Each structure stands twice: as C-alpha cells, then as structure tokens.
Amino acid sequence: MDSDDSKRPHCSATAGAASGNPATLETLGWDPFFAQQASVEALSETPPVRVVAVHRSGLQIVGVDIDEHLPPRADATVGDWLLLDRALPPASRLLSRKSLVKRRAPGTNRQMQLIAANIDTAFVVTSCNQDFNLARLERYVALAFEAEIPPVIVLTKADLATDLQSWIDAARTISERVPVVALDARGDEPAQVLSPWCKPGRTVAFLGSSGVGKSTLTNALAGTDAIATRAIREDDARGRHTTTRRELHRIAGGCLVLDTPGMRELQLTDAASGIADTFEDIQALSAQCRFGNCQHEGEPGCAVRDAVEHGRLDPARVARWRKLLAEDSFNSASLAERRTKERAFGKMVRRVMKESTSRRRP
Ligand SMILES: Nc1nc2c(ncn2[C@@H]2O[C@H](COP(=O)(O)OP(=O)(O)OP(=O)(O)O)[C@@H](O)[C@H]2O)c(=O)[nH]1
Numbered sequence: 001m002d003s004d005d006s007k008r009p010h011c012s013a014t015a016g017a018a019s020g021n022p023a024t025l026e027t028l029g030w031d032p033f034f035a036q037q038a039s040v041e042a043l044s045e046t047p048p049v050r051v052v053a054v055h056r057s058g059l060q061i062v063g064v065d066i067d068e069h070l071p072p073r074a075d076a077t078v079g080d081w082l083l084l085d086r087a088l089p090p091a092s093r094l095l096s097r098k099s100l101v102k103r104r105a106p107g108t109n110r111q112m113q114l115i116a117a118n119i120d121t122a123f124v125v126t127s128c129n130q131d132f133n134l135a136r137l138e139r140y141v142a143l144a145f146e147a148e149i150p151p152v153i154v155l156t157k158a159d160l161a162t163d164l165q166s167w168i169d170a171a172r173t174i175s176e177r178v179p180v181v182a183l184d185a186r187g188d189e190p191a192q193v194l195s196p197w198c199k200p201g202r203t204v205a206f207l208g209s210s211g212v213g214k215s216t217l218t219n220a221l222a223g224t225d226a227i228a229t230r231a232i233r234e235d236d237a238r239g240r241h242t243t244t245r246r247e248l249h250r251i252a253g254g255c256l257v258l259d260t261p262g263m264r265e266l267q268l269t270d271a272a273s274g275i276a277d278t279f280e281d282i283q284a285l286s287a288q289c290r291f292g293n294c295q296h297e298g299e300p301g302c303a304v305r306d307a308v309e310h311g312r313l314d315p316a317r318v319a320r321w322r323k324l325l326a327e328d329s330f331n332s333a334s335l336a337e338r339r340t341k342e343r344a345f346g347k348m349v350r351r352v353m354k355e356s357t358s359r360r361r362p
C-alpha cells in the first residue's frame with residue numbers, strides 16, 4: 001500500500017460513500033426539523049452540508065456532490081448541519097440542533113466543548129455479565145436525557161447469559177421511558193433488533209464501557225467490519241490518539257453511526273434535568289414531600305422515605321440517585337472553586353510581579 005492508498009479510507013469511511021451510493025440529503029439525516037429553518041431560496045443559495053468529522057485542521061463536510069473541508073470553528077461539531085456559504089465558508093450558517101452532547105474541558109479553564117450534535121438515539125450498551133452496573137447505566141441514561149437524546153438500553157452477550165430475563169428485568173427498573181433490548185452483538189441479530197431506531201437517515205451512537213460490544217454492534221449493522229476497523233487503523237498509522245476522533249459513518253443499512261470515543265469519559269456536569277428525567281419516580285415523590293427543600297433524611301412528611309418504608313421504592317435506587325446528584329453538583333461547583341483559585345493565583349502573580357519590578361527600580 002502506498003501513502004496515497006493509506007489516506008483514501010479516511011474519506012470513504014466518513015463521506016457517505018461507504019455503501020457505494022452517493023449522498024443525498026435524506027441519507028445524511030436531513031429532515032423537516034432542519035428544512036423548516038431556512039427558506040427554499042436560502043437552501044438553494046447556501047446548500048445544506050453535514051459535519052461528518054472533526055479534525056484538528058477543521059471540519060469535514062458532506063452534502064449533495066459536496067465533500068470538503070472547512071476551517072475549524074468552535075461553535076460546530078460532528079453531526080451539525082450548516083448552510084454552506086461558498087463565497088465565505090466560515091460564515092456558513094449553523095442550523096439549530098435536535099440534540100447536543102457537550103462537556104467541560106478537563107483543563108483549567110473548563111470551557112464547554114461540543115462533542116456531538118443531532119444524534120437521534122443513544123444506545124446505552126452493557127453486557128449480561130460483570131460489566132452490568134445499574135449506577136453506570138443510570139449515569140449514561142441521564143447523560144442522554146440531558147443531551148435530549150432518547151436512550152435505548154442494549155444488553156449484549158445475551159448468548160452467554162444463563163438467566164437472560166433477570167438481566168432484562170434489572171435494566172427495566174431504570175426508567176419506564178427507556179426501552180431495553182437484549183441480543184448477541186455478532187451476526188445479523190442487531191440489524192433486526194435495532195431496526196426500529198436504525199432507519200435510513202437516522203443518527204445513532206453507542207455509549208458504554210470498553211469491551212461491551214460497541215464496535216461489534218457497529219460492524220453488525222454495517223454488515224462488514226471494514227468501517228470501524230479502518231478508522232482505528234488509520235489513526236494508529238498517524239500516531240494520533242483514537243479518542244480524539246469524532247466521526248459520522250454512513251453504513252450500508254442506511255443509518256448513520258456517530259463514533260465518538262470521547263463520550264465514554266463524560267462526567268456528569270450541569271445534568272440536573274437529565275438526572276430528573278432518569279429518576280422521574282423519585283422526582284415525583286420528592287415533589288410531594290412536606291418541605292420544599294426536603295433532604296429525605298428523616299424530615300416529617302417525607303414522601304421519598306415513606307415510599308422506601310412501604311416497599312414502593314428501592315432504597316438502593318435512592319442512594320444511587322443521591323450519588324449522581326452529588327457528582328453533578330460537585331462537578332458543577334468545582335468550576336466555581338477553580339475560578340476562585342485562579343483569581344487568587346492571578347492576584348498573587350501580579351503582586352509578586354509588582355514587588356519584583358519595584359525592587360528592581362533604582
Ligand atoms: N459472545 C459474544 N461476544 C461478544 C458480543 N458482543 C461483543 N462480543 C465480543 O466482546 C469483545 C469486545 O467487543 P467490542 O465490540 O470490541 O467492544 P467495544 O465496546 O467496542 O470495546 P472498545 O472498543 O474497547 O470500547 C469482542 O471479542 C467481541 O467479539 C456478544 O453479544 N456475544
């Protein structure tokens with residue numbers, strides 16, 4: 001393979017040519033939600049394009065007969081739709097999103113980073129073995145709800161489970177709003193079982209810890225292992241860290257898979273509404289507590305404790321809810337703490353500088 005060959009998969013993996021068909025707007029995920037945001041004239045003058053990959057050097061965009069690079073822009077991320085301004089590409093209009101996954105940067109300034117936009121379904125993946133962990137599942141479900149992406153729990157390695165129904169039952173306790181499916185991620189089962197969500201033009205993403213079968217599922221949907229393995233090999237060849245990769249793959253079945261390894265390390269920050277949606281039952285109960293600020297720690301008239309005492313609510317679930325709330329408020333509050341520390345540090349630096357310059361003056 002010469003060096004040109006090694007570059008080619010990089011484009012075909014993302015540009016919508018995976019199935020050999022040219023991209024149409026519908027196959028890229030265009031639908032009335034986006035179409036209604038611009039006039040017919042605007043759409044013909046500035047054609048819609050979808051951001052299919054984010055690299056350090058910029059955005060890769062794909063539209064009808066369009067496959068180009070734009071300079072980096074901080075307000076757009078993979079999955080976004082833009083109206084391409086050919087005369088001035090950086091001025092291309094960003095369309096409103098259906099959903100958005102974001103996180104705070106791990107560095108000191110902790111700015112918001114956009115991870116992925118316009119995902120239609122978040123498959124929260126775990127396997128029917130020791131990886132299965134209700135707290136972790138609830139965390140991912142809360143993240144999805146916070147981003148306004150409907151989650152679906154996918155239990156893999158069903159073929160290896162001895163008591164499959166008990167895993168399914170456990171997963172179903174998380175939320176009435178979250179469907180649960182169980183499958184063998186290898187072979188053709190995923191294409192059938194996930195078909196209600198993986199329709200042509202729909203954008204899906206797999207969340208879950210390492211080894212649960214996310215790549216296996218992607219490959220099973222694609223009917224090939226070419227795409228997922230290709231993207232990984234290419235990164236390795238360039239010596240880049242695979243987790244920085246954010247790509248949208250159009251796969252043979254017609255849906256789009258958003259491959260964002262960065263979503264794995266997402267912390268729960270500013271996710272109060274996602275947690276409330278996940279624990280709708282406890283949320284509803286706490287609204288009935290006598291005191292508006294009830295901590296559910298023995299106050300009179302506490303509906304949450306009453307439900308636990310009468311066996312209507314699992315105390316372990318209440319404990320996990322509190323832990324997630326604590327994680328969320330810790331992560332959100334530590335930002336303020338950092339700011340205070342940064343200000344104090346800046347003051348200290350200025351004072352030291354002032355002292356040293358005044359000392360140097362004759
Ligand atoms: N028997 C069985 N094996 C599975 C199933 N799903 C995944 N595996 C195997 O589990 C291993 C890990 O699967 P991957 O698809 O690589 O897991 P992943 O979630 O993509 O892992 P990372 O890439 O590390 O995040 C592979 O050897 C798969 O063949 C399943 O449903 N049944």
Ligand SMILES: [Zn+2]
Nearest residue numbers: 289294296302
């Ligand atoms: Zn209470």
